[in-house]
Amino acid sequence: MFSEKRSNVLHGILLIALFSCSAFYIAEFPFVKNLSFSPLIVGILLGMVYANSLRNHLPETWVPGILFCTKQVLRAGIVLYGFRLTFQSVVEIGLPAILIDAIIVTATIFIGLFVGRLLKMDRDLALLTSTGSAICGAAAVLGAEPVVKSEPHKTAVAVSTVVIFGTLSMFIYPAYTVQAYWT
DSSP states (O other): OOOHHHHHHHHHHHHHHHHHHHHHHHHTSHHHHHTTOOHHHHHHHHHHHIIIIIGGGSOGGGHHHHHHIIIIIHHHHHHHHHTTSOHHHHHHHOHHHHHHHHHHHHHHHHHHHHHHHHTTOOHHHHHHHHHHHHTTSHHHHHHHHHHHTOOHHHHHHHHHHHHHHHHHHHHHHHHHHHHHHHO
């Protein structure tokens, strides 16, 4: 039914689909839910396990399917995620708010690049991390990857950094505001 090449690509796609479904399933475990781990965080952890254990033991013929998922499918997912924002929502916010957002995003990216230079970080890594911090997190890093043309390991580090610090912020900001309110 399928040619051998398509069959091999399908194996890689099915492996990624298995990881994705597993991330959603594991995120629903009571223990994981109590930790407030989203499927994204579980998926990143599964990806780390894959990269450090399974990657070198999979047939090479599966790699095209995996690469297809990390490039085309991921980009399509980011675009579809962006469709949740409607034009009417943008109009309701108004021009002043849009300008303020643009200034904040631009400043965050440039400050991130400056701090990256001070810390002697790789420019691509600093740009990806700054973009993720400035815009919307991991999806922004993955959306910026083809523009920056960075190596996959730099993208993985940037996604992990943005997700870890974003998760920490979810706990630190509320605690800080409560503490600031009572002192």
